[in-house]
Amino acid sequence: xxxxxxxxxxxxxxxxxxxxxxxxxxxxxxxxxxxxxxxxxxxxxxxxxxxxxxxxxxxxxxxxxxxxxxxxxxxxxxxxxxxxxxxxxxxxxxxxxxxxxxxxxxxxxxxxxxxxxxxxxxxxxxxxxxxxxxxxxxxxxxxxxxxxxxxxxxxxxxxxxxxxxxxxxxxxxxxxxxxxxxxxxxxxxxxxxxxxxxxxxxxxxxxxxxxxxxxxxxxxxxxxxxxxxxxxxxxxxxxxxxxxxxxxxxxxxxxxxxxxxxxxxxxxxxxxxxxxxxxxxxxxxxxxxxxxxxxxxxxxxxxxxxxxxxxxxxxxxxxxxxxxxxxxxxxxxxxxxxxxxxxxxxxxxxxxxxxxxxxxxxxxxxxxxxxxxxxxxxxxxxxxxxxxxxxxxxxxxxxxxxxxxxxxxxxxxxxxxxxxxxxxxxxxxxxxxxxxxxxxxxxxxxxxxxxxxxxxxxxxxxxxxxxxxxxxxxxxxxxxxxxxxxxxxxxxx
Numbered sequence: 001x002x003x004x005x006x007x008x009x010x011x012x013x014x015x016x017x018x019x020x021x022x023x024x025x026x027x028x029x030x031x032x033x034x035x036x037x038x039x040x041x042x043x044x045x046x047x048x049x050x051x052x053x054x055x056x057x058x059x060x061x062x063x064x065x066x067x068x069x070x071x072x073x074x075x076x077x078x079x080x081x082x083x084x085x086x087x088x089x090x091x092x093x094x095x096x097x098x099x100x101x102x103x104x105x106x107x108x109x110x111x112x113x114x115x116x117x118x119x120x121x122x123x124x125x126x127x128x129x130x131x132x133x134x135x136x137x138x139x140x141x142x143x144x145x146x147x148x149x150x151x152x153x154x155x156x157x158x159x160x161x162x163x164x165x166x167x168x169x170x171x172x173x174x175x176x177x178x179x180x181x182x183x184x185x186x187x188x189x190x191x192x193x194x195x196x197x198x199x200x201x202x203x204x205x206x207x208x209x210x211x212x213x214x215x216x217x218x219x220x221x222x223x224x225x226x227x228x229x230x231x232x233x234x235x236x237x238x239x240x241x242x243x244x245x246x247x248x249x250x251x252x253x254x255x256x257x258x259x260x261x262x263x264x265x266x267x268x269x270x271x272x273x274x275x276x277x278x279x280x281x282x283x284x285x286x287x288x289x290x291x292x293x294x295x296x297x298x299x300x301x302x303x304x305x306x307x308x309x310x311x312x313x314x315x316x317x318x319x320x321x322x323x324x325x326x327x328x329x330x331x332x333x334x335x336x337x338x339x340x341x342x343x344x345x346x347x348x349x350x351x352x353x354x355x356x357x358x359x360x361x362x363x364x365x366x367x368x369x370x371x372x373x374x375x376x377x378x379x380x381x382x383x384x385x386x387x388x389x390x391x392x393x394x395x396x397x398x399x400x401x402x403x404x405x406x407x408x409x410x411x412x413x414x415x416x417x418x419x420x421x422x423x424x425x426x427x428x429x430x431x432x433x434x435x436x437x438x439x440x441x442x443x444x445x446x447x448x449x450x451x452x453x454x455x456x457x458x459x460x461x462x463x464x465x466x467x468x469x470x471x472x473x474x475x476x477x478x479x480x481x482x483x484x485x486x487x488x489x490x491x492x493x
Contacts, residue, residue: 069129071121072122073130076105077357077360079364080097080363082101092462095363095425096461098360098364100367102366106371107370111368130365131365133358142210142330143311144333144351146332164403166241168208168403170399171396174202175205176202176203176206176391180201186380188445190439190442196252196440199252200246200440204449205395205452208234209457213231213420213423216461217231220469221470231420239427240327244265246431278335279335279336282337303346307350310332310336311328362426370450372447374447375447382448389452392424397418397422400420401417404418415467423456425453425454429453
C-alpha cells in the first residue's frame with residue numbers, strides 16, 4: 001500500500017486538480033484540430049508551389065534514393081562481371097571488359113539507343129553518388145597497390161627507376177606535343193592557348209595507366225616477377241611526373257604563375273618525406289599493438305575504421321595540395337607495413353570487397369564519358385585521332401624498349417616493359433577528364449583520347465602473349481622472384 005500512496009501523492013503534487021487539467025487539454029486539442037481542418041478546407045495546406053506556374057519536382061526520399069543507388073550498383077556489378085568474363089574468354093584482362101560495360105551503358109550504346117533503360121538503371125538522382133563511389137573505389141584500389149609495392153626495390157633502385165621513368169615519359173611527351181600542334185583548331189578548347197593545349201596532349205600520350213597496369217600485371221601472372229615489379233614502379237614514377245606536368249598546365253590556364261606550381265611541387269615533396277618518416281615510426285608501433293590487442297573483441301572493426309580514415313584523409317590532403325587523391329591512397333599503402341598481423345587481414349577483406357563491388361563501378365563510370373559515334377563520324381577528328389594513336393604507340397614502345405635494352409634487360413623483357421608502359425587506361429582517362437573540365441580540350445578530343453587510352457591498354461594482353469610473357473595462373477614465370485631481398489640485389493634495368 002505504501003508505494004501506491006507514494007504515487008498518488010506524487011500525482012497530486014504535479015497536478016493538484018487533474019480533472020480540470022484533462023478537460024482543458026481536450027478543449028485545446030479540439031481547437032487545434034478545428035484550425036487544421038479549416039486550413040485544409042481553405043487550401044492553405046494544399047501543396048501549391050511557392051512560384052505560380054512552376055511545378056516543383058518531387059525529390060526522392062532518402063530510402064528511395066538509397067534503394068535506387070543499391071540497384072544501380074548491383075546492375076553495374078553484374079554487367080561488369082559478365083563483360084569481364086567475356087573479355088577473359090577473348091584473352092583480354094577482365095578490367096577491359098569492365099570498361100566496355102561502361103561504354104555499353106553510356107551514350108555510345110544504351111544512353112543513346114534506349115534512354116529509358118539507361119534512366120531506369122542510372123537515374124539522374126543517383127549519378128553523383130555513382131561518381132563518388134567510383135572515386136572511393138579507385139582510391140582504395142590504389143591503397144592496395146601501394147600496400148603490395150616492393151619497398152626494398154624502390155629504396156635500393158630509386159635513382160635507376162626515376163631515370164628510366166623520365167626517359168620513357170619524355171619521348172612520347174615530346175612526340176605528342178609536336179603532333180598536337182597541327183590539330184589545334186580541331187581539338188583545343190575554346191579560348192585555350194596553343195602552348196597549354198599542346199603541353200596537355202603531350203602529357204596525355206606520355207601517361208601509363210598505373211591502376212589498370214596493376215590489374216594487367218596481376219592477371220598476366222607477372223606480379224611476382226622482376227618485369228612486373230619494374231613496370232609497376234616505373235608506371236608509378238611516370239604518373240607522378242605526369243601529375244606534376246599537369247599542375248604546370250593547370251597553373252598556366254588559371255594564370256596562377258610559377259609560384260603556384262612551385263608551391264604544389266614543394267608540398268608534394270614535403271608530404272613524401274613525411275610519409276617516409278611515418279612509415280618508419282609505424283612499423284614498431286603496429287608490431288606492439290598487434291601483440292597487445294591480439295585477443296581484443298572488435299579489434300578488426302576499429303582497425304578497418306582507422307585504415308579507411310587514413311586512406312581518405314591522405315587522399316583529401318593530396319587533393320588539397322594540388323595532386324590527385326589517388327596518390328593519397330597510394331601513399332597510405334606505402335606507409336602501412338604489409339606484413340603486420342594487425343592490419344593485413346583487414347586490408348585483404350577491404351580489397352576483396354572493393355574489387356567485387358566498388359571497383360566495377362569505377363570502370364563503368366569511365367565508359368559513361370565516352371560517345372564514340374559522335375567523334376568518329378567527323379573525318380577530320382577521326383584522322384587526327386589516327387595520327388595521335390600512331391604517335392602514342394610508336395613513341396611509347398620505342399622509348400621503353402630502348403631504355404630496357406640499354407639497361408641490360410633481355411630483348412623479350414625489354415619489349416615486355418615497353419608493352420606494359422604503353423597501357424594508358426585509367427590514369428590517362430582521369431587526366432583527360434581533368435583537361436575537359438577546365439576547357440583545355442573539347443569533347444571530340446576527349447572522346448578520341450579516351451579511345452586511344454583504351455586501345456593502347458587492350459594491346460597489352462595480346463602483345464604479352466605474342467612475346468610469351470603471359471603466364472597461366474599458378475605457373476612459375478621465367479623470372480619469378482622467390483624473395484624480396486633477392487630482388488633488391490638482382491633486379492636490373
